[in-house]
Amino acid sequence: xxxxxxxxxxxxxxxxxxxxxxxxxxxxxxxxxxxxxxxxxxxxxxxxxxxxxxxxxxxxxxxxxxxxxxxxxxxxxxxxxxxxxxxxxxxxxxxxxxxxxxxxxxxxxxxxxxxxxxxxxxxxxxxxxxxxxxxxxxxxxxxxxxxxxxxxxxxxxxxxxxxxxxxxxxxxxxxxxxxxxxxxxxxxxxxxxxxxxxxxxxxxxxxxxxxxxxxxxxxxxxxxxxxxxxxxxxxxxxxxxxxxxxxxxxxxxxxxxxxxxxxxxxxxxxxxxxxxxxxxxxxxxxxxxxxxxxxxxxxxxxxxxxxxxxxxxxxxxxxxxxxxxxxxxxxxxxxxxxxxxxxxxxxxxxxxxxxxxxxxxxxxxxxxxxxxxxxxxxxxxxxxxxxxxxxxxxxxxxxxxxxxxxxxxxxxxxxxxxxxxxxxxxxxxxx
Amino acid sequence: xxxxxxxxxxxxxxxxxxxxxxxxxxxxxxxxxxxxxxxxxxxxxxxxxxxxxxxxxxxxxxxxxxxxxxxxxxxxxxxxxxxxxxxxxxxxxxxxxxxxxxxxxxxxxxxxxxxxxxxxxxxxxxxxxxxxxxxxxxxxxxxxxxxxxxxxxxxxxxxxxxxxxxxxxxxxxxxxxxxxxxxxxxxxxxxxxxxxxxxxxxxxxxxxxxxxxxxxxxxxxxxxxxxxxxxxxxxxxxxxxxxxxxxxxxxxxxxxxxxxxxxxxxxxxxxxxxxxxxxxxxxxxxxxxxxxxxxxxxxxxxxxxxxxxxxxxxxxxxxxxxxxxxxxxxxxxxxxxxxxxxxxxxxxxxxxxxxxxxxxxxxxxxxxxxxxxxxxxxxxxxxxxxxxxxxxxxxxxxxxxxxxxxxxxxxxxxxxxxxxxxxxxxxxxxx
Numbered sequence: 001x002x003x004x005x006x007x008x009x010x011x012x013x014x015x016x017x018x019x020x021x022x023x024x025x026x027x028x029x030x031x032x033x034x035x036x037x038x039x040x041x042x043x044x045x046x047x048x049x050x051x052x053x054x055x056x057x058x059x060x061x062x063x064x065x066x067x068x069x070x071x072x073x074x075x076x077x078x079x080x081x082x083x084x085x086x087x088x089x090x091x092x093x094x095x096x097x098x099x100x101x102x103x104x105x106x107x108x109x110x111x112x113x114x115x116x117x118x119x120x121x122x123x124x125x126x127x128x129x130x131x132x133x134x135x136x137x138x139x140x141x142x143x144x145x146x147x148x149x150x151x152x153x154x155x156x157x158x159x160x161x162x163x164x165x166x167x168x169x170x171x172x173x174x175x176x177x178x179x180x181x182x183x184x185x186x187x188x189x190x191x192x193x194x195x196x197x198x199x200x201x202x203x204x205x206x207x208x209x210x211x212x213x214x215x216x217x218x219x220x221x222x223x224x225x226x227x228x229x230x231x232x233x234x235x236x237x238x239x240x241x242x243x244x245x246x247x248x249x250x251x252x253x254x255x256x257x258x259x260x261x262x263x264x265x266x267x268x269x270x271x272x273x274x275x276x277x278x279x280x281x282x283x284x285x286x287x288x289x290x291x292x293x294x295x296x297x298x299x300x301x302x303x304x305x306x307x308x309x310x311x312x313x314x315x316x317x318x319x320x321x322x323x324x325x326x327x328x329x330x331x332x333x334x335x336x337x338x339x340x341x342x343x344x345x346x347x348x349x350x351x352x353x354x355x356x357x358x359x360x361x362x363x364x365x366x367x368x369x370x371x372x373x374x375x376x377x378x379x380x381x382x383x384x385x386x387x388x389x390x391x392x393x394x395x396x397x398x399x400x401x402x403x404x405x406x407x408x409x410x411x412x413x414x415x416x417x418x419x420x421x422x423x424x425x426x427x428x429x430x431x
Numbered sequence: 432x433x434x435x436x437x438x439x440x441x442x443x444x445x446x447x448x449x450x451x452x453x454x455x456x457x458x459x460x461x462x463x464x465x466x467x468x469x470x471x472x473x474x475x476x477x478x479x480x481x482x483x484x485x486x487x488x489x490x491x492x493x494x495x496x497x498x499x500x501x502x503x504x505x506x507x508x509x510x511x512x513x514x515x516x517x518x519x520x521x522x523x524x525x526x527x528x529x530x531x532x533x534x535x536x537x538x539x540x541x542x543x544x545x546x547x548x549x550x551x552x553x554x555x556x557x558x559x560x561x562x563x564x565x566x567x568x569x570x571x572x573x574x575x576x577x578x579x580x581x582x583x584x585x586x587x588x589x590x591x592x593x594x595x596x597x598x599x600x601x602x603x604x605x606x607x608x609x610x611x612x613x614x615x616x617x618x619x620x621x622x623x624x625x626x627x628x629x630x631x632x633x634x635x636x637x638x639x640x641x642x643x644x645x646x647x648x649x650x651x652x653x654x655x656x657x658x659x660x661x662x663x664x665x666x667x668x669x670x671x672x673x674x675x676x677x678x679x680x681x682x683x684x685x686x687x688x689x690x691x692x693x694x695x696x697x698x699x700x701x702x703x704x705x706x707x708x709x710x711x712x713x714x715x716x717x718x719x720x721x722x723x724x725x726x727x728x729x730x731x732x733x734x735x736x737x738x739x740x741x742x743x744x745x746x747x748x749x750x751x752x753x754x755x756x757x758x759x760x761x762x763x764x765x766x767x768x769x770x771x772x773x774x775x776x777x778x779x780x781x782x783x784x785x786x787x788x789x790x791x792x793x794x795x796x797x798x799x800x801x802x803x804x805x806x807x808x809x810x811x812x813x814x815x816x817x818x819x820x821x822x823x824x825x826x827x828x829x830x831x832x833x834x835x836x837x838x839x840x841x842x843x844x845x846x847x848x849x850x851x852x853x854x855x856x857x858x859x860x861x862x
Contacts, residue, residue, distance in 0.1 A: 012595050014587070014614040015628025023651040029637060072620040117637060124631070128590040129598060136593075156445070159559040160750045162567075162593035163600060164443050167560060183445040189503040197446025200555070202757035205765040206460060206548060220454040231767055286752075309750045318749035319591045319740045321717075326633035334636040336662055 010065040010086065011072070012126045018073065021118040022082045031330035033117040034347045035124065037131060041106025043320040046401050046410040049142050049177040049390045050110045051134035053097040054381035056127050060091045061377055063123065091119055096347070096362070096372045101138075101176055101386030103393030105411050107359060108350045109372060110135070117329060124324045132322045137170050138177025140289075140314045142394050144307050145178030146402045147293040152304040154196045155182040156284060157312030170312040176386045183306075191383060198226040198254050198282070198306075205231060211240045218248035226252040226282055229267070234258055238267045242274045252280040252303070260285070261300040268301040280304060288315060289404045335426045344419065345426040348372075351416075360416030441496040441517065442503070443557045449504065452549040453513045462761035464548040465778045466555065468562060472537025474751040477832050477841040480569035480608040480821045481541045483562035484528040485812035490557055491522045492808055522550055527778070527793070527803045532569070532607055532817030534824030536842050538790060539781045540803060541566070548760060555755045563753045568601050569608025571720075571745045573825050575738055576609030577833045578724040583735040585627045586613040587715060588743030601743040607817045614737075622814060629657035629685050629713070629737075636662060642671045649679035657683040657713055660698070665689055669698045673705045683711040683735070691716070692731040699732040711735060719746060720835045766857045775850065776857040779803075782847075791847030 024030065039048055065073075065086040074083055093115035104110060110131055113120055144153055155174040161167035171187030174180040181194040188195035199217055207213035210232060218225045227250060229237030234255065241253050253271075255263050260283045271279050283295070284306030295302055309315060325343040326334055333345035344359075351358045353368030360366055394402065401411070415423070455461065470479055496504075496517040505514055524546035535541060541562055544551055575584055586605040592598035602618030605611040612625040619626035630648055638644035641663060649656045658681060660668025665686065672684050684702075686694050691714045702710050714726070715737030726733055740746060756774040757765055764776035775790075782789045784799030791797055825833065832842070846854070 011617040011620055012589075012598075013616050014589055015616050015619070015626045016614060016630055017628075018616065019628045019652060020630055020634045020648075023634070023647050024637075026651050027647055033633075033637065035633070069620070073616075076619070076626065121631075121633060124633075125590045126595060129592065129595050132591055133593045158443075158445055159556045159755075160563055160753070161560065162564045162744070162749075163597040164557060164560050166594040166597050167443075169594060183447060185444050185446050185449065185504075186442040188446070188507070189442055189500070195446045195507065197448075197450045199447055199451055200552075201767050202464075202466070202552060202555075203451045203454070205757045205767060206455075206464065206760045216454050216458055217451075220457050221450060313593070313744075313749040315749055318593075318744040318746055322591070326636050329637045336632050336636060 007062070008064050008066040008069055009059065009062045009126065010069050010089070010122070013122055014125045017122050017124055018078065018082070020121055021085070022079060024118045024121070025081055025085055030116045030118060032114050033120045033326055034112055034114040034328040035120050035324050036109045036327045036348060037111040037127060037322065037324045038109045039104070039106050039135075040321040040323060041410050041412050043106060044317060044410070045139055045320065047139070047397060048104050048135055048320070049138035049393070050098050050102045050104045050131070051100050051138040051173055051176055051386065052131035053100050053111055053375060054379070055130035055134065056097070056111055057095065057375060057377050057379060059123070059126055059130060060093055060095070063091050063126070064089055085118065089119060091115065091123070093120065095375045097375045098350075098371045099373070099386070099389060100381060101389035101393070102371060103390065103397065104350070104371070105357060105413060107344070107412055108357065109348050112347055112372065114347070128322055128324050132320070133166065134169060134173045135322075136314045136320060137173035137312065138390065140311055141174040141178030141180050142390060143289045143404050144292065144311060145180065146394070147289040147296065147404050148305055149296050151296070151302070153178065153180050154304070154306045155180045155184065155311055156306040156308035158184040160309040161312040167312060172383065174311060176383055177390055179387060179391065199228045201228065201231045204228065210237060211243060214240055214244040215247065218244050218250055223249045223251070225250050226254050228254045228256060230255060230257050234263050235266050235270065238270050242270060242276060245274070245276055245279060250279055252282045254282040254284060254306075256285040260302065261295055261298055264300045264302050282306065284308070286310070293404050333422055333426055335423065344415075344423050346419065346422050348419070350413065356411070357413040358416050359413040359419060361419050361422065364416045364418055366416060438493070439495050439497040439500055440490065440493050440557065441500050441520070441553070444553055445556045448553050448555055449509065449513070451552055452516070453510060455549045455552070456512055456516055461547045461549060463545050464551045464757055465543055465545040465759040466551050466755050467540045467758045467779060468542040468558060468753065468755045469540045470535070470537050470566075471752040471754060472841050472843050474537060475748060475841070476570055476751065478570075478828060479535050479566055479751070480573050480824070481529050481533045481535045481562070482531050482565035482569040482604055482607055482817065484531050484542055484806060485810070486561035486565065487528070487542055487558050488526065488806060488808050488810060490554070490561060491524055491526070494522050494554065494557070495520055516549065520550060522546065522554070524550065526806045528806045529781075529802045530804070530817070530820060531812060532820035532824070533802060534821065534828065535781075535802070536788060536844060538775070538843055539788065540779050543778055543803065545778070559753055559755050563751070564597065565600060565604045566753075567745045567751060568604035568743065569821065571742055572605040572609030572611050573821060574720045574835050575723065575742060576611065577825070578720040578727065578835050579736055580727050582727070582733070584609065584611050585735070585737045586611045586615065586742055587737040587739035589615040591740040592743040598743060603814065605742060607814055608821055610818060610822065630659045632659065632662045635659065641668060642674060645671055645675040646678065649675050649681055654680045654682070656681050657685050659685045659687060661686060661688050665694050666697050666701065669701050673701060673707060676705070676707050676710060681707075681710055683713045685713040685715060685737075687716040691733065692726055692729055695731045695733050713737065715739070717741070724835050764853055764857055766854065775846075775854050777850065777853050779850070781844065787842070788844040789847050790844040790850060792850050792853065795847045795849055797847060
């Protein structure tokens with residue numbers, strides 16, 4: 001159950017990490033460092049469904065340098081001292097993390113890694129990558145599911161995901177974040193996700209007529225058929241579907257283009273007139289959570305949605321500003337001050353209480369439930385537990401914060417007294 | 432040299448493809464079908480650098496169903512007739528495609544695949560996926576390179592690419608499309624790309640002072656050092672870099688936050704005053720092609736750029752509307768008429784001439800260079816040839832079309848007389 005190739009993964013990093021390691025080693029700077037992974041609040045989502053911690057734990061098991069990796073690094077100029085260190089590197093890290101599926105806010109750590117500085121530094125690129133995308137898509141799926149307001153939603157995005165593996169990961173994240181089923185067969189097999197399929201325009205086009213295509217498909221897949229009605233003329237397609245529904249069971253029709261609200265009303269009227277009140281209307285075709293919210297708010301008679309490209313690319317926000325920042329080295333808390341990207345010093349904990357979250361130091365003792373726990377490879381990932389955790393977390397958000405049209409500023413956790421004091425003292429040390 | 436896991440890849444598809452195949456087989460519909468892959472002109476990029484054909488050719492070599500895939504499909508209800516077909520499937524396809532790196536416009540086929548209908552249908556999802564992302568990123572990189580107007584640009588996007596493999600693919604596509612080097616070490620190893628690295632804020636923070644950090648780094652990497660100056664206060668950072676440059680060679684400073692234009696001017700003045708006219712200024716931090724074009728147009732003294740998240744996610748347009756449409760079945764040209772997504776019938780060819788492109792039928796004989804060629808697994812991919820082809824193609828575009836701020840409508844190829852006539856006759860057959 002892995003989203004990246006097995007085998008030594010030590011080159012899944014940026015060159016600067018290795019160059020810094022070269023300097024750390026020359027200076028003997030191998031004391032423990034703590035890096036904190038969190039999303040900056042300016043990322044313009046009010047909340048996130050954290051996902052990917054299990055991938056980080058998998059990475060720590062495989063992150064090493066084999067002879068091929070060492071040869072390559074030698075060829076681009078790394079010193080033998082560095083290569084000796086890398087060749088014998090075995091990650092020994094202490095990981096604190098939220099559980100996958102936890103709802104988090106900006107500034108709140110999702111993962112904190114403590115390891116000897118060179119090792120913790122080398123992990124930066126891959127750790128960010130492995131949490132960023134699953135969190136992005138689980139969050140997007142939760143937004144889509146909120147917009148659909150109880151109607152089923154299917155992930156149709158495999159073809160336009162950024163890579164084949166990424167399409168499979170997207171399906172998993174969409175399931176965890178929003179309970180979405182998927183059209184992605186490999187994701188169904190690999191992760192046991194529910195898979196759903198209708199028909200494509202090519203099926204209609206390859207037959208002599210739309211009616212003949214519908215009839216063949218309904219006959220071949222008894223009881224579980226969704227007919228795609230927009231290949232030629234949508235309402236004529238609905239009439240053909242009605243003719244076929246008189247001969248075979250038809251579960252739904254699918255609208256994939258045009259004015260979905262208007263066509264859904266037209267289709268609903270035709271279906272009802274024919275006594276086919278149980279035939280559902282499925283809509284797809286470039287939809288996002290804003291479209292879905294508008295269709296639902298406008299009372300369009302759509303019973304289920306397929307969401308593709310926008311879901312798997314998080315189209316309105318294809319990345320969030322996620323950082324992996326050094327917060328402590330050799331027992332000394334550190335911070336970054338540059339104007340628009342300041343960071344807070346020290347290993348942290350989030351205390352979730354009735355009246356919101358408090359971001360404190362890891363050794364703070366405060367009311368509320370601590371969200372970060374010590375995690376290791378034995379912390380098994382269970383997609384259904386993560387999904388239930390996400391559902392509970394999202395349901396606990398205030399309604400206005402769940403709304404996809406919300407435009408107020410994202411919430412930020414309050415700081416504990418000790419963290420606020422530490423941030424002041426570290427800053428004044430350096431200025 | 433593969434972007435997806437080896438082994439049977441037949442499940443890299445959407446469920447509806449398999450359900451349609453089930454019906455095709457029951458009806459004996461196994462005649463040759465031609466599918467055409469193209470980008471719809473409304474995708475709001477005026478032109479594209481096509482890339483990923485070589486991935487499609489790789490896919491055709493591995494696309495099959497092993498016993499594990501067959502067992503899974505049986506478990507979700509597929510019939511034995513279907514499973515027998517899939518279990519013995521060996522792709523035998525005729526592929527016509529443009530060469531990787533070719534500049535194309537909307538509506539112009541990038542790949543056309545002819546194979547027995549069930550087989551060609553099953554390939555849809557993966558074929559779209561494998562062309563979409565590389566083309567998206569090669570195009571984006573070409574736009575970024577145009578904006579930088581000759582200044583070097585480095586891909587910094589690995590950490591926020593949608594998946595680890597995707598980060599590696601992004602680096603390759605950025606190289607082909609825009610000649611970009613990369614920070615991605617695995618991409619450097621796997622594809623022989625030039626790799627570049629500077630330093631991170633953590634390096635500065637882990638030392639007792641910025642000056643000490645700069646001194647250590649410059650000493651350890653003689654002659655090839657870029658110092659990151661914005662950890663605490665940017666212009667103080669520049670002054671520290673100047674002190675170090677008096678002791679060790681320093682190639683560049685890097686600005687990663689704040690008002691890049693203003694800070695670059697301030698830094699340039701300080702460096703020049705210190706006689707360090709050869710120390711270059713490297714800018715990064717959330718840049719896209721629009722930011723770069725504005726910096727260049729405004730005369731900001733920036734010598735090189737790092738572009739990360741926006742490059743590898745194609746941030747302003749994280750997907751384009753790419754379609755794989757049935758254009759012919761059993762010798763009969765077919766088309767789709769639905770209002771906003773019409774398709775043109777027949778296997779096609781693009782004729783590129785002095786006065787623009789003509790989109791014709793494959794057997795048209797017209798002036799100009801035909802862009803699509805018969806391709807097979809022996810059509811070896813060479814990243815440098817593809818890169819040279821892209822560079823030539825982009826340079827041949829009118830200057831206003833290369834500009835990233837261009838807002839006029841994207842060009843569309845003219846249709847050949849025979850294609851226009853066929854489109855009319857197929858449409859009137861059905862309406």
